[in-house]
Amino acid sequence: MDTDWARQELAHFLELTALYRPDDPPGVVTISSRLSNRGPSDDIVESAQVVEQILDRVLPRWRTEVSDDRNKRVNRWCQHREAVQRADVALRREAEIRERLGDNAPLISAATMHPWVWEGARALWQSGHFREAVTAAARKVNAEAQNKLARRDLSETKLFQIAFSQTPAKPGESRLRVGEDDGGDTFRSVNRGAMAFAEGCFAGIRNPNSHEDGLPELPEHEALEQLAAFSILARWVDRATVETA
Known part of the structure; x- marks a missing residue:
């Protein structure tokens, strides 16, 4: 700023x-x-x-x-x-x-995260509904990935498993590729990591926030950490190229 x-x-x-x-x-x-x-x-x-x-x-x-x-x-x-x-x-x-x-450590601001995440979370975050804000951000990232792949029949964990699959694209089943495919180990590692990270975001953060009733409100700093995780995923999806058959 x-x-x-x-x-x-x-x-x-x-x-x-x-x-x-x-x-x-x-x-x-x-x-x-x-x-x-x-x-x-x-x-x-x-x-x-x-x-x-x-x-x-x-x-x-x-x-x-x-x-x-x-x-x-x-x-x-x-x-x-x-x-x-x-x-x-x-x-x-x-x-x-x-x-x-404090110790003058670096600060992280939700407003500097990927726009998909902050746009999805902003209204709920500003009213103090941190857990719901994270869920809204997750839905926004999921929707943008669906749009990029033109896949409305899949969502969340299954969507990203298909998106970052190491197998080549098939008709009607496009892939997301993070970085340039030079056939090297680094490219395969990054995309394998993206798949695992996406699965962790939805299975470990989004699902508990959405499906477990009676959970206490998240502390703001923990919610910020969860938003940051989805921001990383959003940047990978946004920057990825679409591989088609």
């Missing part, structure tokens, strides 16, 4: 949505808790379109974690303003916080 650009956009939004109480018309006394914004409404809406995407990256659950109780009583942009203030602090002091509170 371009931090300087993001902070400029956040600051611009705060300027536009600065709150003030308009003067009462002559001879009129208004009793209301509502405040107005300094900037034109059209400019605020345009800025909000960009700011919301920044907030989704920096504070993925801002819509549920930042209270909007005052929103209805004071101003429609109050929730956005508080979220923007928090996001600006997070961006400005990110390095310091990581250094002071």
Whole structure:
């Protein structure tokens, strides 16, 4: 993320949505808790379109974690303003916080994962439904693999077993090939590994998440690890060439 650009956009939004109480018309006394914004409404809406995407990256659950109780009583942009203030602090002091509170280890963001995964998971993730978000991401990867192979009759484990099979393609049974087929051991190893990895993702992650009732919600960090696994698989599928008979 371009931090300087993001902070400029956040600051611009705060300027536009600065709150003030308009003067009462002559001879009129208004009793209301509502405040107005300094900037034109059209400019605020345009800025909000960009700011919301920044907030989704920096504070993925801002819509549920930042209270909007005052929103209805004071101003429609109050929730956005508080979220923007928090996001600006997070961006400005990110390095310091990581250094002071942890070992400054590298971080992984769901928003930087393969688009199939994050697009599938985003809505559920932002509402805190992490287990369901992983399941949605798995369905998205499965659907994209079906589209690439033109196979709607197979799904999940069986689909990827056929897709990465070491046997040559047959009529109506295409293959996915990761990397250039030079006939070498590395090519065969990579594709054999892709098949085993896909089977593990669906058998070990997707199926338990979907088929076992009463499971507790996944901790966010564990769900992030599971998303990362499907992101790896998504990149292999996306980059693979289709071998046909």
